[in-house]
Amino acid sequence: MTVKFIQFFDILPGQTEEFRNFAHKNYIPAINDTGLLRMIGSWYVAAGEGPYCIFESVSDSVNNINKLLQLDEFSKLNHLLHFLVTNYKTKILAPTGLVDTKIPEGRNFRFNHHYNIRYDRYEEYLRFVKEEHIPTIEKLGITVIGASYAAIGPGPHMVTEGACSSVKQILEALGSEEYKSLISRMLAMVSDFGSKILVPTGLI
């Protein structure tokens, strides 16, 4: 089972270059060298709420992430990272099983939905996701690459991830009547809904 470890943060004022050097030369290679986690994305939030920077990593199991979190090397790396960033928080995302998790190859852009499910509408939500939400998003040109829940970390608890080859294509989808109608319908079943467009920082 592929699980994701997501790190959110803002870079401290005046530390952008230092952060980029540290992330590129030290942090990312050292995390990958542990063999417990593979860093697959470094993003900035082009549209949506902060924190502004996101690291995305994958692992074969929650157990591997737990092992990483207990490593001295990880503590040291994170201690150094905290000299350069603020508003740091993390989430472990586990798949809901509604979508096969995919890891896109090459440069791509992301469009994610996040929300909490209204549990009095849970069965209806499940049908909606399978029969309407995912097919419509894909028809609009965005590949759905994951549907996860926050196993550990702050809410909202559900995340649906989409990938696309350009932001322009994402915005074409978002400007369509079909998308507007889809979200109106979804809002009947979820709360705390929001979305983010993520653009690669170039670090990974």
Next chain:
Amino acid sequence: MFAKLIQYWNVFYDRRQDFDAFFMKEFVPRIDETGLLKITGSWHVASGESPNFIVEGTSASLEEVETLVMSADFSQLRHSLFHLVSDYSTKLMAPTGNVPPRPVEVEHGFKFTQHFNVNAADYYAYTAFVRNEHLPKMGQFGMDMVGGWYVAVGGTPYVVAEGRADDLTTIGEMLESQEFQMLTLKLLSMVSNYGCKILVPSGHVNQ
């Protein structure tokens, strides 16, 4: 002083037809008839946090907006609206002075808005940055910067920078560019609680 009233909500899905009828036939015309506020746009949040429906109205002064919201007619309209929507909230916004307000009868195009709190210690650096870098660069990306607002009444973040583009392609190209990323990183060194939204017309007021 020119002012803007922003109202946000989510429409109950099973009442959307009733909402459309009420909004077009009663809510907008009756507010416009008061002469205190002109509804200039209604938007769907394409990317960003909900509430998902945003209504924008402009007025000649903060006092006129306050007169409207205290009136019995507005209370009655809002009471009717609450049967059709959830998560209602409002913001009363006044110009920061960085961008001269340009009132429009009806909005057009698409909006890209950035919202944040300015760090008190960085206020003067922020003001210089907005005038000398942020506004000119956003213009180079093809954005028409139509407003710089602070929230006079309502929740934080309390500063809103408002840009308009004729099409979503312009916004998409800007978001993909390294220059925009660098510009935003510089802004982030002076502000906190940063976020942004992409707004597309809901089709009710502006197309």
